[in-house]
Amino acid sequence: MVTRKFTRRRFLKTTAAASAAVGLTSYVRTSHAAGKLELGFWDHWVPGANDVLTKLCNEWAAKEKVEIKIDYIPSQGQKNLLTIAAEAQAKAGHDMLALPTWWPADKAKDLEPVDDVMKVLFANNGAVSPLIEYLGRVEGRWIAIPATPGSQIKGPCGRIDLLKQHAGLDVSKMYPAGAAPDNALSESWTWDAFLAAAEKCHKAGVPFGIGLGQTADSVDSMGALFGSFGAELIDAKGNITVKSDAVKQVLEYMKKLVPVLPPDVFAWDDASNNKWLISGKGALIMNPPSAWAVAKRDNPKVAEQLWTFPAPRGPKGRFQPYLPYFWGIWKFSQNKAAAKSLMHHISERSAVEKMVAASQGYDIPAFAKLNDFKTWADEGPPKGTLYHYPPKPGQILSIAGFPAPPKIAAQIYTQAIMTKLVAKCTQGGESIDKAIGWAASELQGFMRV
Amino acid sequence: MKKFLRRKSTIAFAMALPLILIIVLLVLYPALYSIHMATLNKSMEHFVGLENFAFLFTRETFWMVVRQSVVFAVSAVVFKALIGFCVAHFVHNIPVKGQRKWRGMLLVPWVIPPAMSTLVWLWLFDPSYSAFNWTFEHIGMAPVNWLGSPNWARFAVILVNVWVGAPFFMIMYLAALKSVPEQLYEAAAIDGANWWQKLWYITLPMMRNIIAITVLFSLIVTFANFDIVRVLTSGGPVDQTHVFATWAFKVGIEGSDLPLGAAVSLFMFPILAVAAIFILRDISRRGTET
Numbered sequence: 114m115v116t117r118k119f120t121r122r123r124f125l126k127t128t129a130a131a132s133a134a135v136g137l138t139s140y141v142r143t144s145h146a147a148g149k150l151e152l153g154f155w156d157h158w159v160p161g162a163n164d165v166l167t168k169l170c171n172e173w174a175a176k177e178k179v180e181i182k183i184d185y186i187p188s189q190g191q192k193n194l195l196t197i198a199a200e201a202q203a204k205a206g207h208d209m210l211a212l213p214t215w216w217p218a219d220k221a222k223d224l225e226p227v228d229d230v231m232k233v234l235f236a237n238n239g240a241v242s243p244l245i246e247y248l249g250r251v252e253g254r255w256i257a258i259p260a261t262p263g264s265q266i267k268g269p270c271g272r273i274d275l276l277k278q279h280a281g282l283d284v285s286k287m288y289p290a291g292a293a294p295d296n297a298l299s300e301s302w303t304w305d306a307f308l309a310a311a312e313k314c315h316k317a318g319v320p321f322g323i324g325l326g327q328t329a330d331s332v333d334s335m336g337a338l339f340g341s342f343g344a345e346l347i348d349a350k351g352n353i354t355v356k357s358d359a360v361k362q363v364l365e366y367m368k369k370l371v372p373v374l375p376p377d378v379f380a381w382d383d384a385s386n387n388k389w390l391i392s393g394k395g396a397l398i399m400n401p402p403s404a405w406a407v408a409k410r411d412n413p414k415v416a417e418q419l420w421t422f423p424a425p426r427g428p429k430g431r432f433q434p435y436l437p438y439f440w441g442i443w444k445f446s447q448n449k450a451a452a453k454s455l456m457h458h459i460s461e462r463s464a465v466e467k468m469v470a471a472s473q474g475y476d477i478p479a480f481a482k483l484n485d486f487k488t489w490a491d492e493g494p495p496k497g498t499l500y501h502y503p504p505k506p507g508q509i510l511s512i513a514g515f516p517a518p519p520k521i522a523a524q525i526y527t528q529a530i531m532t533k534l535v536a537k538c539t540q541g542g543e544s545i546d547k548a549i550g551w552a553a554s555e556l557q558g559f560m561r562v
Numbered sequence: 563m564k565k566f567l568r569r570k571s572t573i574a575f576a577m578a579l580p581l582i583l584i585i586v587l588l589v590l591y592p593a594l595y596s597i598h599m600a601t602l603n604k605s606m607e608h609f610v611g612l613e614n615f616a617f618l619f620t621r622e623t624f625w626m627v628v629r630q631s632v633v634f635a636v637s638a639v640v641f642k643a644l645i646g647f648c649v650a651h652f653v654h655n656i657p658v659k660g661q662r663k664w665r666g667m668l669l670v671p672w673v674i675p676p677a678m679s680t681l682v683w684l685w686l687f688d689p690s691y692s693a694f695n696w697t698f699e700h701i702g703m704a705p706v707n708w709l710g711s712p713n714w715a716r717f718a719v720i721l722v723n724v725w726v727g728a729p730f731f732m733i734m735y736l737a738a739l740k741s742v743p744e745q746l747y748e749a750a751a752i753d754g755a756n757w758w759q760k761l762w763y764i765t766l767p768m769m770r771n772i773i774a775i776t777v778l779f780s781l782i783v784t785f786a787n788f789d790i791v792r793v794l795t796s797g798g799p800v801d802q803t804h805v806f807a808t809w810a811f812k813v814g815i816e817g818s819d820l821p822l823g824a825a826v827s828l829f830m831f832p833i834l835a836v837a838a839i840f841i842l843r844d845i846s847r848r849g850t851e852t
Contacts, residue, residue, distance in 0.1 A: 327799075
């Protein structure tokens with residue numbers, strides 16, 4: 114155990130500016146904020162992104178004389194979920210851990226409230242979307258802070274050339290680089306327009322690649338579609354509402370869309386849609402810019418034609434599939450004050466800007482004032498391809514399962530109820546009513562506490 | 563005390579103690595802990611007895627997983643045993659000089675970690691870039707939706723399991739074949755027995771115990787299989803290739819319902835216990851025959 118103390122005086126000095134304004138110092142009470150900090154961060158897929166986070170942490174550690182140990186935990190094979198489950202059981206492990214979307218709410222009773230940190234971050238970085246609050250705040254208390262690394266939006270990423278040629282859709286004009294969207298064109302970018310474009314591209318031999326498997330990309334796409342039609346499976350009070358006209362409407366819509374998608378989309382995982390686009394086989398997928406980033410390396414000709422833009426609008430609005438990450442501090446941590454100080458440090462605007470740049474624009478900060486970095490305007494080719502990737506006013510950040518209580522919604526998400534519903538009444542040939550009946554029974558099973 | 567320490571039984575116990583400790587730590591404790599976990603509510607805050615099992619019995623998906631696990635394990639073991647038996651005979655009939663090379667080559671699928679070899683199979687079956695489909699297209703055949711269609715996906719996971727596991731049967735049966743006294747075949751040949759009669763009346767009875775043991779062992783391993791299904795289909799499409807272990811992982815780890823996940827995985831235990839009792843009883847009965 115390191116004996117150097119993370120003293121109150123040192124902490125006051127280093128966080129003076131922010132704390133003077135909003136009382137950050139209130140959570141540094143004793144000299145317990147000292148010694149060692151073990152950190153478990155998400156292992157970023159972008160080469161070099163981890164290094165930037167490590168550098169930021171080391172800077173902070175050197176300044177505060179805290180010894181840190183960082184583990185980058187991959188999400189492949191759900192290694193991060195296994196780590197979270199094991200540490201929650203053992204009440205031992207890292208002090209601070211990256212928690213995927215649903216896990217703050219799930220592990221709320223084991224996590225240290227971080228209202229004091231959020232208070233500072235709100236003051237410095239602006240507000241967060243209601244979805245962040247839904248996922249990170251439990252019973253009126255923030256139990257994790259939104260993390261930049263790993264947080265992503267999964268709007269469409271389409272081929273400028275193919276969409277223009279086959280569907281008459283000029284996406285770079287609809288969402289131009291460095292400028293506001295074209296009002297008329299973006300207003301007409303609806304799910305009906307999406308279907309019409311998908312049909313034309315299918316006819317031209319470059320179908321849209323919308324996965325209908327059971328992994329995150331597939332579930333997120335369907336979550337946005339269901340949300341934009343107002344199709345809730347379970348409402349905020351926990352009532353099963355799947356037997357609704359809105360759900361039927363979505364399923365009717367998918368009955369038209371599925372025949373123009375590749376026939377194997379029911380087996381797609383999170384890599385399938387990327388491969389589909391990068392290989393040049395398809396005109397559009399719904400994904401963060403990882404497909405574009407890989408295409409830059411593997412198929413630059415395709416990368417030059419890729420454009421990321423918001424999801425289509427439905428009757429209830431433009432729902433953007435959003436998958437945020439969080440950072441939480443275990444209650445068993447021996448160094449909570451230091452962990453909170455680090456949280457503050459790596460959530461500062463300058464730190465977040467570096468992380469976004471290192472991720473090539475992939476990471477999306479949760480705070481309103483942090484969505485204007487030049488990375489998104491500058492990244493290319495084509496230049497400005499990511500300009501409309503971060504959320505803009507008028508868009509609704511959404512997730513499959515919302516607005517059900519998070520622990521129930523997490524089951525809807527994990528069990529991919531939405532994509533299974535679609536699969537049952539399309540590939541499976543079941544009637545919509547029968548598929549909805551099946552879903553109602555599954556949802557009933559998620560009510561366990 | 564000195565006398566006690568010198569006793570053979572005391573020394574034997576002392577020498578077995580490290581193994582006993584390992585078993586207690588790595589087998590008994592996790593097993594008891596998972597039983598304990600299966601009796602807790604979802605948030606693991608209070609004891610609910612057998613409620614998790616009762617809940618599972620009401621779930622349509624769970625029964626689908628039970629059916630699939632049985633179909634997966636039984637069909638895979640049958641094919642592994644048949645293929646292993648046939649290949650063992652072929653290898654047995656190869657002249658001794660070249661036999662070692664063949665044995666080595668045939669064992670390759672079994673010695674490669676299944677997660678790795680299944681990745682290669684995943685590329686062969688890949689939804690969009692299947693090497694099999696590429697070949698089919700070049701010979702004018704329609705592509706197959708290997709992992710997107712429920713029946714083909716089931717076929718794929720069983721096929722890979724057979725590919726991985728058949729060499730184990732082959733090597734066990736080969737060892738058994740080598741232990742059958744040649745004089746028995748010579749005597750049968752003198753009596754005019756044909757190949758089928760030799761197989762039925764000599765080979766099979768002489769291999770009966772080893773067949774029973776390998777089938778039991780493989781049944782247990784196949785029922786508990788995780789990596790092949792996880793890598794190849796993740797249980798899809800629409801849960802139609804899930805087996806107990808993958809479903810338990812889905813529910814317990816991904817769905818953060820550890821007690822229910824534990825209950826799913828424990829459900830394998832009675833099925834395997836019944837199979838083990840019957841097979842081992844049969845072996846032991848034959849062992850006492852004079």
